[in-house]
Amino acid sequence: MSTDLSTRLQSAPVVPLVGEDDPATAVAVTKALAAGGLTVIEVVLRSDNAQAGMEAILAQTEGLAVGAGTVLTLDQAKSVVASGAQFIVCPGLVDNIAEYCLAEGIPFFPGTMTAGEVQRAYAMGLREVKFFPAALAGGVPMLKAFSSVFREMRFMPTGGVSAGNLTEFLSVPSVIACGGSWLTPANAIAAGEYDKVTALASEAVAIAKSVRP
Numbered sequence: 722m723s724t725d726l727s728t729r730l731q732s733a734p735v736v737p738l739v740g741e742d743d744p745a746t747a748v749a750v751t752k753a754l755a756a757g758g759l760t761v762i763e764v765v766l767r768s769d770n771a772q773a774g775m776e777a778i779l780a781q782t783e784g785l786a787v788g789a790g791t792v793l794t795l796d797q798a799k800s801v802v803a804s805g806a807q808f809i810v811c812p813g814l815v816d817n818i819a820e821y822c823l824a825e826g827i828p829f830f831p832g833t834m835t836a837g838e839v840q841r842a843y844a845m846g847l848r849e850v851k852f853f854p855a856a857l858a859g860g861v862p863m864l865k866a867f868s869s870v871f872r873e874m875r876f877m878p879t880g881g882v883s884a885g886n887l888t889e890f891l892s893v894p895s896v897i898a899c900g901g902s903w904l905t906p907a908n909a910i911a912a913g914e915y916d917k918v919t920a921l922a923s924e925a926v927a928i929a930k931s932v933r934p
C-alpha cells in the first residue's frame with residue numbers, strides 16, 4: 722500500500738463507496754464525505770457513468786485519495802488507472818488484475834472470503850485484501866481466525882459493515898479499514914440531503930477515533 726493511503730487510513734480507517742451515476746452528484750457526495758473527515762473514496766463501477774464520476778471527482782476535489790471499486794476486468798483496471806485511480810478494489814481475486822497491480826505498484830484490494838482465497842493472495846505477494854462480503858463471510862470471528870494463521874495479512878472488511886458494527890470490526894488489529902455504502906444512503910442523496918452524508922461520515926470518524934485513538 723502507498724504511504725499516502727496508509728497514513729490516511731490510519732487517521733480515518735473508513736472507506737465510503739460512491740456509486741452515483743451522475744458525475745455532478747458523485748462530486749457532491751464526495752465533498753459531503755470529505756466535510757465529515759473521510760479522505761479515501763472508492764468509486765464503484767456499477768453504472769455507465771461511474772468512471773466519468775471518478776474523473777469528475779479527481780478534477781473537482783483536492784486532498785483526497787480516490788480509487789475504483791467493483792473492477793471486474795483488466796481493461797477496466799487499466800482504464801481507471803489511466804484516469805487517475807489511486808487504488809483498485811475487486812469483489813474477488815482475479816489473477817490478471819492482481820499481476821497488473823503488483824507490477825505497477827498500484828494498491829490493490831481483491832475480495833476474499835475463504836482461507837484458500839486469502840492464501841492464494843498471499844502466495845501472489847499480496848499482503849492486503851478486501852474481506853467480502855464481510856458479514857456473510859463470517860464477520861469478526863472469521864477475521865480473527867484468518868488473522869491467527871495469516872499473520873502478515875491485512876484486511877478491509879466490506880459488505881454488511883455499518884455504524885452499528887464498525888467498532889467491532891475496527892477492534893480487530895489486522896483490519897486496515899472498513900468499507901461500505903452505509904455512508905452514502907441513496908434516499909438521502911436523491912433528496913439532496915448531503916448534510917446527512919456528512920453526519921454519517923463524522924459519526925464513522927468519531928467511532929474510529931474511539932476504537933483507535
Ligand code: 3PG
Pocket residue numbers: 738765790791853879880881882900901902903
Ligand atoms: C462492496 O462492494 O464492497 C459491497 O457491495 C458493499 O457492501 P455494503 O453495501 O453492505 O456496504
